[in-house]
């Protein structure tokens with residue numbers, strides 16, 4: 308098949324590489340000239356394991372363009388993979404999607420399938436369909452959301468748990484187009500309406516976020532009742548109906564998807580006068596979770612003012628340099644504002660501009676003279692620290708486990724005070 312992809316961001320590039328691997332010819336378009344120049348040279352603008360290799364292996368079928376106009380006509384399938392950033396109220400801004408549709412519109416013909424991969428508010432795909440119909444275009448519109456995790460996006464695309472395809476009732480062709488496109492991917496199909504597919508995407512992310520907030524609330528309760536939340540997570544996670552994933556208590560979720568999609572779903576609920584209690588609670592717990600840690604550190608140290616605190620981890624999760632909505636950044640800001648002398652470290656991520664906080668090159672430098680250290684992102688490098696050495700480097704002896712992922716016994720044996728969340 309001949310596939311055109313609009314947007315060479317995180318989702319667009321991953322989709323382009325994977326579809327080329329599946330044997331199709333891919334033209335990928337992005338208005339960012341530098342990005343296209345880099346990709347044409349063979350440089351990959353984002354870090355995602357396996358992506359650069361896939362792009363190189365299939366470069367004979369992969370083409371990058373700043374202006375893709377002349378490739379629209381020959382495409383069998385056109386993917387829209389542009390961003391939908393949140394506005395000030397948490398609503399998704401669909402102007403990039405609308406612009407992409409407007410640019411495609413004059414060149415579309417009846418044999419084509421337009422697939423929306425961007426995460427868009429419920430009802431957007433129907434509106435796109437109506438707009439095309441009004442312009443006399445008999446193009447089929449498909450909603451095909453992605454469920455990619457940063458750091459395993461290629462694996463998640465090649466081995467998805469399911470393929471969600473949203474279609475219009477009267478569309479009897481698009482499902483087979485999608486099945487042909489993804490013929491080499493083995494996964495169950497969930498076929499629903501356009502709006503149904505949009506809702507599945509939001510519901511999946513909101514549910515996973517809810518699991519994290521739920522276990523974080525349990526962690527708070529476990530502290531009150533002197534119970535270890537890690538045992539609770541294991542004890543409930545082995546129940547097949549609950550499942551073991553996303554039950555790791557800590558300073559909360561961040562990243563480009565969960566906070567944005569939870570906020571967007573909340574706004575969509577209000578727009579229809581439905582009170583989203585569960586989503587509100589998910590968000591409230593997450594928004595306050597880093598502060599739970601701040602209070603904990605304050606209680607343990609007696610005061611925060613003039614205490615030197617090493618924060619290990621800035622990224623929202625390990626193996627990425629992404630700091631979007633990172634709870635580690637909220638934690639650093641709060642500790643700093645409350646008078647602590649904060650030094651931060653991360654193997655890949657960099658503190659946002661304008662923060663008057665020192666970021667050290669080495670872990671050791673961050674630990675020197677520290678009264679307390681908090682691991683805010685569970686990078687392997689932090690989990691594998693030599694705790695004897697940590698104790699010798701620090702002035703104080705408090706180790707705060709922001710992800711409940713450190714070896715508690717080793718830390719205690721090294722003569723340090725271990726502080727987790729909900730660890731009894």
Ligand code: UDX
Pocket residue numbers: 453454455456457458512515519552553554555556557558559560561562563564565623624
């Ligand atoms: C997520 C979804 O997993 C993916 O399906 C969706 O398409 C985009 O959003 P991603 O943002 O890459 O992917 O990160 P993920 O690995 O899911 O982690 C999200 C956040 O939750 C991280 O901050 C992580 O540290 C936190 N988390 C995750 C927990 O605090 N506890 C857990 O048990 C799991």
